[in-house]
Amino acid sequence: MTAHQTGCLWVVATPIGHRDDISARAIETLRNVSVIAAEDTRHSRPLMLQLNISTPLIALHEHNEREAVAAIVRRLQDGESVALISDAGTPLVSDPGFRLVRAAREAGIRCAPVPGACAAIAALSVAGLPSDRFVFEGFLPPKSAARRSRLQELAGDARTLIFYESSHRVVESLTDMRDVFGGERPGVVARELTKMFETVLGEPLAELVERVTSDPNQQRGEFVILVAGRGEHEDxxxxxxxxxxxxxxxxxxxxxxxxxxxxxxxxxxxxxxxx
Structure with a gap:
């Protein structure tokens, strides 16, 4: 980072697992801002302590975002600098922060990215699926009927599909993907990326369902699921x-x-x- 800038909202990516993945620029930014808006201050505080960052933390999460945004924008307007972080990865990607960035921009406040880790992009980079065109769908609906309905809408999409999923729904989601897209459609399950038990499994969806269902270890952790888009060979x-x-x-x-x-x-x- 160059000269310290006030009145700027810095959107800072933090590691998704391996703590060494944070950039030198991110560390310097977090040290120099007036305050850090964190999705969960209890989760982020250990990382800040490890990096010797003493900047005060305030909470900005889905339950208080509407109320907290106005207060943060006022601080920015008063000349303070603020860093926005999520629990892991790049803020706003299936995480809170959209309302803050929109409000800051509408108030004429500079919003600057400090790029870094993103689970969706990390998974895409090692999936071996076409990466020239892709769509990030985030988390699918938790109920099966709504989830299948959304998957049906995506069945004809030619782009690589990227989803986030939780451990307690990964088998159900994979099963629905197999049923809707067809068992032969290529898929990838990327689990616990950059962490100790990282695994990346790439097989047809029918085989992925069987493999994940039969192995309890493959049902633990945080997941990115990627599915090949509908190919020209599909009738x-x-x-x-x-x-x-x-x-x-x-x-x-x-x-x-x-x-x-x-x-x-x-x-x-x-x-x-x-x-």
Whole structure:
């Protein structure tokens, strides 16, 4: 960082696991600002202590964001500098902070990024899936019906799909992805990135479901799930058949749902049933 700047909101990325991944610029910024707005001050304080950063911490999380934003903007307008951090990674990426950045920009306050770790991008970099075009979907809905509905909307997307998922829903989400996208669609499960038990599994979705389901260790930690976009090799008729099968399967046995979906769309019944 160059000369210390006041009245600036610094959006600072912190490590997603390995603490050495924080940049020298991020450390200097965090030391020089007036205050650090943290998603969870209890979570961030140990990192600040390890880095010998004594800057005061204030809380900015999803439950107080609306109220805290006004106070932080006033501090910025009074000439103070503020750093925004999340519990891990780049703020605003499935984390609080959007309202603060929007309010600061609307108030004419400079907002400056201090780039660093992001779990979605880290996972994409090692997934071996096309990375020229991708879409970040964050967390899928927790309930199966809503989750399947969202996946159906994404089934025809040609871009690589990136999701975050929690440990207690990873098997359910993978199963829904297999059922909606088809078991042969390539997928990757990136778990505990940059941490001691990091694993990156890349297999067709059907095999990923079996592997994660059968291994309790692969159901622990924090997850990024990536799914290849719909390829040119996937037949339009078969894709439509799978979409209809998924809808019918919620009300009917698999065999009957496959038979009806095949009759409606002309897709091969066996491919629908086994997909």
């Amino acid at each position: 339009d008729q078969l894709a439509e058949g799978r979409r209809v099968f998924t809808i019918l399967r919620q009300e009917l046995p698999a065999a009957k749902a496959a038979k009806l979906a095949a009759a409606i769309t002309g897709a091969p019944r066996k491919a629908l049933y086994e997909g």
